[in-house]
Amino acid sequence: MRDGAKSASTYPYVILLLVVLAVVAYVRIRLLPVPLERDEGEYAYMGQLLLKGIPPYASVYTMKLPGAGLMYALFMTIFGQTASGIHAGLLLVNVLNIFLVYLLTRRLLDNNAALIACASYALLSLSQSVLGAFAHATHLVVFFSLAGLVLLLRSLECPRSPILFVSGLCFGLAFATKQHAAFLAIFGLVLLIRHGRLNPSVSPTALTRSCLLFLAGLVLPFVLIVFWLSQVGALEKFWFWTVTYASTYAAGVPLDTAIYNLMTALVKFMVQLPLWLMAIAGFVFLVSKRGNRNLRPFVIGLVISSILAVCPGLHFREHYFVMTLPAVSILIGYALTSVPHVMPPDLQGRLVPYGPAILFFLAIAYGLFSERSHFFILSPEEVSRATYGVNPFPEAPVIAHYLREHTSPEDRIAVLGSEPEICFYAGRMSATGHIYMYGLMENHRNAEAMQQAMVREIEAVRPRYIVAVNVDYSWLVRPDSQRAVIEWGGQYIREFYERTGITEISDTGGASRYYWGAQATGYTPVSESFITVYRRRFGM
Known part of the structure; x- marks a missing residue:
């Protein structure tokens, strides 16, 4: 493609991305004072005690690892111990996640797909269908997991021990934030092993060394947490709440309840239906004969691991689906940039490059209109009441x-x-x-x-x-x-x-x-x- 044509095809996506980012920033800033819900209250209270020098599990019992509480303590140190301060931290994490989605998608596909993906993630991660206005730990899982994936792909292209270790460390921090991230960490390890097995230049010894380095970074946060809590006398309670009790919670709910939970969550995705349909279309095209075979293993693996991360306990909370949004956004980018390959030749000249951009604009407009009450009309208190x-x-x-x-x-x-x-x-x-x-x-x-x-x-x-x-x-x-x-x-x-x-x-x-x-x-x-x-x- 000539440079002029490439610029012309990129221009609409740049404009759409800037508009989406501006709208999302406006909505998130408008909703900074939205009252904390109870999960946020848990992390905020734990973070508040941490800032006073009181360790978790000594005065707060929770089945979750302390990563989210530590991140909340960081947010409150920077932005203050208020609901607005905590949601300012969420805004910062969301911006970083959007950037990481861009980096990951550009590495996998191209610039246009990356622009589409990060605009999609920005809107979907704000949606009330995933409780996007609230600072759930799943946003932190996405941040650390995406950072781990970007670094892992970088280390596979340019083998460097420190990058591989830091990649594992990022996945370990994701797990320390929410145990569901274990599936994403396993995906990272599988990627590493697969690359070594398919690359003749990587010896079994080098592959073993790389895996051990990745695993060292992965387990380090948990080891440090155990050591810290053992020093402050909270290890026994930590083990009871995060292992003994958590295992009963993760054992799941009856199948009929699980199906009801899942259907209840999925119905709420209707407010962003066009974007989800585009993601499904992207997946169908990816696994078809004409799909990108080089991209297929990574994206399918990311989709599977993201879905598995939603499933523990079969509770299917709305905010769990935040962990699927990077994969969904990549598929949307892939679907729209693949449109020229599935169109009849006589239509390509008339509809490319603006046809996919128009489709994307309509999908974004539908999503903003469907959620206009939450985004633009209701007060922060009314958003809380309407949601909960x-x-x-x-x-x-x-x-x-x-x-x-x-x-x-x-x-x-x-x-x-x-x-x-x-x-x-x-x-x-x-x-x-x-x-x-x-x-x-x-x-x-x-x-x-x-x-x-x-x-x-x-x-x-x-x-x-x-x-x-x-x-x-x-x-x-x-x-x-x-x-x-x-x-x-x-x-x-x-x-x-x-x-x-x-x-x-x-x-x-x-x-x-x-x-x-x-x-x-x-x-x-x-x-x-x-x-x-x-x-x-x-x-x-």
Whole structure:
């Protein structure tokens, strides 16, 4: 292709990319103050404690490795300990991910495909179909995994030991952020082995050395985490929560529930349907006889490993699908740049190079229009409510402000519910490390012991305030749940605490109502979802 034709075909994609990036940046900046949801609250609270020198698993129990909490601590150091600060960190990571998608796709295909891919990733990773406005750990998994892949491909072209080690290190950091990343790390190792086996110039000894170097980088973060926690006396709890308990969570849900979870998540992709259809078309063309055989093993491997990363436990949370978006974006780029190869010759002159660009423009326009309410109209609080229903995320900052104003920094609070964001906003330590009630309500052999441990911790601390969350999603009580901790909570509060606040969440979408002091004492909630604040009686 002549340089003039190449510039002409590239120009529309550059314009589209700049427009998409501008819109995405505007939306992300507009939604910086969106209230933290509970996963974000967990990472934020853990990061806040880390900044105070308090290690994870000593005062916060979680089945996740501490990578996300450490990254949140970094975000808050740079941007401040607020929801906006955390989402500014997400914005930074998103920009880096877009750039890495560009680098990876350009290395695999060409510049046009790379421009299409990073514009696609920018929009898809913002979509509410994957809860894109919220700083889930999956965005961090994408960042470290993409960095690992880019470095790995670089090391395969120009063998250098430090690059290969750093590639493994990136995959190790992805795993330390979320264990689901193990499948992407395995994909990286398979790529390395495949390259060595197919390249006659790579001896078995050299391949073994390369694999060991990659694996050394891969396991280093986990080894350092284990060493760190052993030094601070938290290794036993770390092992229980991330291995013993996590294995019961990852064991999965019944098949009918798994299918329902998957279908519920996939239906939400309709808001970006044209882009997903383009990705499917790209995959079909890739595996066809006319597909790019050199590209096929890498992309198919990336697709499979990304899908497997979504599957542990068969919960299929919406934000898990963020890990599939790099592969999806590459396929979109491949599909559109392959259009000239599948068109009749008499149409190529009239539709190339602008035909694919027009298709891409229409797909982007459809996505922006479909999500216009979330992107451009709803306030940050309304976005939270529209996304998460009656979950008390918009109310948490108000409740936390009351707690902060009525306690000293040394006072402890207990949240009877799965709302760690309240502890973060209030800047007060929880009286118990059990920041989620879900594990206590699940039917497994450790549930009773976990409930008893939570009771002992709260009774030993005698928290200044207790926040009782009467929201179904904050407990997920099942028919087979053990309810001892619920019964204990009611009795303990009646004996030692007095009501000082009620927050009532409207069941019909109206504004929440807050009652404090004497107003709260005699008020009976009408809504099914409400949060009650209790203060310990003086002298008790």
